[in-house]
Amino acid sequence: MKTQAFMRSAIILIAAAVLSLLFSDCVRCSSPRSRAKGVSSTRDNSPRTRRSSGGQSVIKMRHENGVYYVPCEINGVEMEFIFDTGASDITISLTEAQFLYKQNKLSEKDIKGSEYYQIADGSVSEGTVINLKSVTIGNKTLYNVKASVVHNSDAPLLLGQSALSKFGKISIDYKHNEITLE
Numbered sequence: 202m203k204t205q206a207f208m209r210s211a212i213i214l215i216a217a218a219v220l221s222l223l224f225s226d227c228v229r230c231s232s233p234r235s236r237a238k239g240v241s242s243t244r245d246n247s248p249r250t251r252r253s254s255g256g257q258s259v260i261k262m263r264h265e266n267g268v269y270y271v272p273c274e275i276n277g278v279e280m281e282f283i284f285d286t287g288a289s290d291i292t293i294s295l296t297e298a299q300f301l302y303k304q305n306k307l308s309e310k311d312i313k314g315s316e317y318y319q320i321a322d323g324s325v326s327e328g329t330v331i332n333l334k335s336v337t338i339g340n341k342t343l344y345n346v347k348a349s350v351v352h353n354s355d356a357p358l359l360l361g362q363s364a365l366s367k368f369g370k371i372s373i374d375y376k377h378n379e380i381t382l383e
Contacts, residue, residue, distance in 0.1 A: 206247030253355050257383045258339030264378050271360055272381060274337040276306035280358055284380065287321065291333065291348040297332070297358065300348040308333065318349065327352065336364050343367050 211382040262284060263270040269284040278301060282291070293301075301307035320326055328349035336343045338360075340358070348362040365371060370383040 224325065248282035256376060257381055258341050259379050259381045260339040262378045262380055269378070269380075271351060273360065274335070276301060276334050278304065278306055282358040282360035285359040285361055286365060288359040289318065290359075290361045290363040291336065291346060292328070292351055292359040294351055295346060295352055296354045298329075306334075313347075318351065338364070340380055341368065346351065 225344045240285045247268045260271060263281070270281045271284045273280055273282050275291075275297075280293075280297065298307060311334070313332055315327055316330050317325050318328055318356055328351050331348050333348045334344065343364055346367070368382045370381075372381040372383075373379075374381070
């Protein structure tokens, strides 16, 4: 009984700490992986989107050190995510969450609670669950997508299953570094 009460108190304290960090007056660090831009009305003109037709979109991925990066827009802000089919959710760092909040692209209403996640190395980490109003990849836009904020300012941005599973079909062309969404 005492252990459950202690765990509940600890979770509430951690959530409160995360929320205070999320809404603090920290200055956004300059990062090449995300940059604020307005939402463009045409997704097909992006230099990273090679072509799209009908119900599909072909997006050029950037390959670096064995990792594939995909350009996305999160709530209207351009970011570059690691394509990670093993990640259960879209994952963003505390730095990106703070930036989205300061740009009025993320609000207190979007914070849904916390969850524990198993990391690839087997360890367990806590993250804050949020709702992303929109996730745009190529000419495809998803609405109200579950994501998690990792309690680390340097955590990588991961494009996981909470978004990828919503597409009917995904094809990867490693020879041309392209991903096709249908």
